[in-house]
Amino acid sequence: MNPSTALARVLVDELVRGGVRDAVLSPGSRSAPIALALVADPRIRLHVRIDERSAGFLALGLALATNRAVAVVCTSGTAAANLHPAALEASHAGVPLVVLTADRPPELRGIGANQTIDQIGLYAAAPRLAVELGVPEQREGQVRYWRSTIARVLATATRSGDPGPVHVNVAFREPLVPDGDQTWPESLDSDRPQWMEVPTDTVAPPALRDVLGADPPERGAVVVGHGAVDPAAARRLAETLGWPVLSEPTGNARSGPNAVATYPLLLADPTFAAAMRAELVVVVGKPGLSRSLLGWLATAGRQVVVDPRPAWADPVLAAGLVLAAVPTAGPGGRPAAGSRCGSAPARTSSAQEGPTGWLDRWHAADLGARATVDSVLDAEQAVTEPRVARDLVAALPPGAALLLGSSRPIRDVEAYARTRADLAVFGNRGVSGIDGLVSTAVGIALGHDGPTYALLGDLAFLHDHGGLVLGPEEQRPDLVLVVVDNDGGGIFSLLPQAGQPGFERVFGTPHGLDLLAVALATGWPCTVVEGPGDLPGALAGAGPRVVLIRTRREDTAALHRRLQQAVSAALATGSAPR
16 A cells, blocks of 8 residues: 555544544645545545635534534645635634645655645644644554544644644655555554543633622623633523623523623613623623624723633733633522622622612613614615614524624624524634635534524625535535625725725725626525515525625615614613613
């Protein structure tokens, strides 16, 4: 057996032994040994994509949905470079991704050999671990080296508290395909179920009393952002303390009796934000969607961050304590009044509000804002982006997965959608790019046990339209891509850039394309929503499909302003605390 074939077979076998069940491959010659080993192994579900950038984000989506490490394989040169965006997103979002890049052997590097670049350290600081497997040789000891290296790589990618991408650069000499000879100096098999077992580090939740004292303040809140370590624990903490839960969509804590859905609109009202200043906020995950929430966080008296990663999230630079797990009250529930830890702030004006007054005021404001938003949206005669976000979330079946685009879609859901406990919400919020979102959605759909939906803008759809290309032998996802087509970058109309000279060209970036034709050209059925109440019916069906909604950026920007003004007016006339 030639060394390239032997290495590839052992590599794939050890990936499977280590828990990998999905692999994504882009075609190439130098990666042929791994490709042939993957396609021959029935234990691996193989996905093939012609575009490496799409392949990387497909693998990312699969890893998000399955909570397992996923391998992505490509050939050398710019093919490997195209996996960098997915590696960056996986790094900042903590997603276990095993990037396998084939390479030329050392004697072909630095001499102008075709399709050869320096792939060592190609992804810079993104990987948790980057290794190069030496060129395989037909001698004893190679199998032990290969298996131990792959086992170490997988353990690093899935390490509790800091999962992320790993990079394995594999140099192959020709021949790159099996030669018919099955002999090898040592057994390629292993008698171990897994070469290396690495126990998962478990962090015991700290006791609430030890962290917040025996008598936490009434005026507190739990904020849940992207990548929250334990959304359910965050909800329980808030319910124990009688605090509101302000959860971003991908925090997956927007449910339960303490959830406040319209907090971006409430906190954008200066009077409300000032009146509801918190004495203590527990932040779980990485918040960063709404400026109003971040501005309010910066005013809090004390902030506790819950994030197990070494690079914990503290976007407003206010963390006074960082924990790896959400505090728990244990069987005793809310800490009883009495002696308090010296680090806990004393109650001030909140003591006069009673045991539920603080939370009641949040709920009253939320209900008023919700009614105001619904009234404004239902009065619109045309299809609007805020209503699409609201109605889409409401129409999804229980157990569905929802991917939200990184620009306006996720913010519209954050501000205008009602809370739900029976959805799994995803987003590429590690670095918040719009690239690869179609492919990520496809990956989530192929890994999720149930229907999957995505809400994307037109630029994100076009940026990754290669993700629509599915080969005839590839599995078809049960996925609806809801695409809002406002002919450009709608979010910029709500930012300070709006109205600047040259705005439309350099920020609006109109594309002028027929997205219906784009969808149909790649074989995805497409339905165009014409009326404001037509979205739920357009979602019906099965398999991959597109729902297209056309809006005007100028009208959307004006509607957002009207909604905020209406909420502020409602607060001023009855719901705003005084």
